[in-house]
Amino acid sequence: MIIIQQGDLVLTDRILTGDLLIDGDKIVAIDEHISVPEGAEVINAKGCYVFPGFIDPHTHFQMTNALASTADDFDSGTKAAILGGTTSIINFASPEEGSLCKGLEVHKERAAGHCSCDYKFHMELVEMNEDVAREIPQVVEAGVSSFKVYLAYGFRLTDREIYDAIEAIKPTGALVGAHCENGDLIDALVADKRKRGELDVSNHPLTRPAMIESEAIKRFSTIGAALEYPVHIVHVSSKEGIEEVIRERDLGHKVTCETCPQYLVLDESRYNLPDFEGVKYVMSPPLRTIQDQMALKDALVNGLFQTIGSDHCSFTFNDQKLKSRHDFTRIPGGIPGAEERGIVAYDVLVNQCNMSAVDFMKLVSENPAKLYGMYPKKGTLSIGSDGDITIVDKRIEHVLSKESAHTKADYIPYEGISVTGKVRDVILRGHHVVQDGSLLESYLGECIP
Ligand SMILES: [Zn+2]
Incomplete structure (x- = not known):
C-alpha cells in the first residue's frame, strides 16, 4: 500500500488538498485525511500537484522509415517517458507485409x-484494400482503439482511400486520426527547391507552409463529415490550422485535435542556426512563427485542443541528421520529447498562461484516456482507477538539458529552457517507480487492453 499525503490532488472538477491511498494496483481512497494503514509506504506531497499519470498519445519508439531507424527503442523511450511523468504511451504500429494483424x-x-510505462498502439493505415478493411475490426478486437492515416509522405492515402478507411472503421467506433499536410503540394515545392539547388535546412519549412496544413485539415474533416464520423487531427502546428478546425466545427463537423510542446516553445528561427544546428529541428509539420505559438497557446487556454502529444521520433544529431545537412530532404524528420512533454506543457500553460491545473490535467491525462478508450482505468484520480500517479513539485526551477535526459538521441530540442515544476515521483499501477527523479524499477509496463 502507498499513501500520498497532503498533496494538491488534481481531480476532474477541482483541486483537493488531501491524501490518496493505493492498495495493490488501484486507487482505493481519496480524502482530506486518511489514517495511515499499517505497513503502508508514506509519500509526502506537500507543495506538489498530484496528477493522474500523464498519457502521451503520440510516440514513435523503435520505428524504421525509408531514411533511418529511431534512436529510441521501447526500452529507452519508455524510460524517458516515465521519468517525465508519463505512465502510458500510445505508440504507432505499422502493418507488416500488408497485414494489420x-x-x-x-x-x-x-x-x-x-x-517501463504502460502502452497501447495506434494502427497506421498505409494502403487501403479489402484485406485491410477486413482486418480493421480484428485489430480493434485485439485492443487497437485508433487508426492513423497520412495525407503526406509516400505512403499517404488518396481521398477515396481515406473515405473507404473511415467507412470500414465506422462500425468499430474507433478513432481516426490524420497527419494533415498536402503531400502532392509538398512534393511539388520540394522538386522546385531541388531544381534550384536550394537544399540547405532553412528550406525545409518553406516546402511545408501553414496553408498546406490547413488545406489538409479541411479535406480530412470533409471526408469525415461525408460519412458523419468524427475525425482527429494530430500535431496541429499553425494559426491557419486552428482557424480551419474552428471553421469545420462551425459547420457542425466533429473534429478533435492535438498539438505538441515543440510548437509552443520553439520557432522557425531554429532552422537558421549556425553550424547546421538547424537539422536538429527537422520535423513535420515544421516549427512555425511566434504568432503561431501565440495562437496555439490561446487556443489551448480556450479549450480548442483535446490533447498534447510529444510526437517523440528521435534521431541522433551527429550520426543521423548531420549526415544529410546539405540536403534537407534526406534528413530523418522528428525530435525526442517524451520526457519533456509534460513539464514543458505544464510550464507554458499553468505557469505562463495561468491555465488551471485541472484543465492542464485534462489535456495530458483525462482527454487522451477518454479518446483512446482507457477511461476511467486511466486518466483520473478516482476510486477503482489504476494507481498511476505523477507528482509534480511546483517549486523547483530547473534547466532542461541533454545531460539529465534519457533519450538515446544525442540532444534534446529543449536544451537550455528553464521551467518551474519538476516531476518528482511516479507511481505505475501501485509501484513506486520514480523517486526524486530517479528510476527505481524498470520494465513494469504492460500492454493496455
Ligand atoms: Zn508523429
Whole structure:
C-alpha cells in the first residue's frame, strides 16, 4: 500500500488538498485525511500537484522509415517517458507485409518486457484494400482503439482511400486520426527547391507552409463529415490550422485535435542556426512563427485542443541528421520529447498562461484516456482507477538539458529552457517507480487492453 499525503490532488472538477491511498494496483481512497494503514509506504506531497499519470498519445519508439531507424527503442523511450511523468504511451504500429494483424503482433512482441510505462498502439493505415478493411475490426478486437492515416509522405492515402478507411472503421467506433499536410503540394515545392539547388535546412519549412496544413485539415474533416464520423487531427502546428478546425466545427463537423510542446516553445528561427544546428529541428509539420505559438497557446487556454502529444521520433544529431545537412530532404524528420512533454506543457500553460491545473490535467491525462478508450482505468484520480500517479513539485526551477535526459538521441530540442515544476515521483499501477527523479524499477509496463 502507498499513501500520498497532503498533496494538491488534481481531480476532474477541482483541486483537493488531501491524501490518496493505493492498495495493490488501484486507487482505493481519496480524502482530506486518511489514517495511515499499517505497513503502508508514506509519500509526502506537500507543495506538489498530484496528477493522474500523464498519457502521451503520440510516440514513435523503435520505428524504421525509408531514411533511418529511431534512436529510441521501447526500452529507452519508455524510460524517458516515465521519468517525465508519463505512465502510458500510445505508440504507432505499422502493418507488416500488408497485414494489420501481423503488424500489431510484431509491435506487441517488440514492446513486451521492454517497457517501463504502460502502452497501447495506434494502427497506421498505409494502403487501403479489402484485406485491410477486413482486418480493421480484428485489430480493434485485439485492443487497437485508433487508426492513423497520412495525407503526406509516400505512403499517404488518396481521398477515396481515406473515405473507404473511415467507412470500414465506422462500425468499430474507433478513432481516426490524420497527419494533415498536402503531400502532392509538398512534393511539388520540394522538386522546385531541388531544381534550384536550394537544399540547405532553412528550406525545409518553406516546402511545408501553414496553408498546406490547413488545406489538409479541411479535406480530412470533409471526408469525415461525408460519412458523419468524427475525425482527429494530430500535431496541429499553425494559426491557419486552428482557424480551419474552428471553421469545420462551425459547420457542425466533429473534429478533435492535438498539438505538441515543440510548437509552443520553439520557432522557425531554429532552422537558421549556425553550424547546421538547424537539422536538429527537422520535423513535420515544421516549427512555425511566434504568432503561431501565440495562437496555439490561446487556443489551448480556450479549450480548442483535446490533447498534447510529444510526437517523440528521435534521431541522433551527429550520426543521423548531420549526415544529410546539405540536403534537407534526406534528413530523418522528428525530435525526442517524451520526457519533456509534460513539464514543458505544464510550464507554458499553468505557469505562463495561468491555465488551471485541472484543465492542464485534462489535456495530458483525462482527454487522451477518454479518446483512446482507457477511461476511467486511466486518466483520473478516482476510486477503482489504476494507481498511476505523477507528482509534480511546483517549486523547483530547473534547466532542461541533454545531460539529465534519457533519450538515446544525442540532444534534446529543449536544451537550455528553464521551467518551474519538476516531476518528482511516479507511481505505475501501485509501484513506486520514480523517486526524486530517479528510476527505481524498470520494465513494469504492460500492454493496455
Ligand atoms: Zn508523429
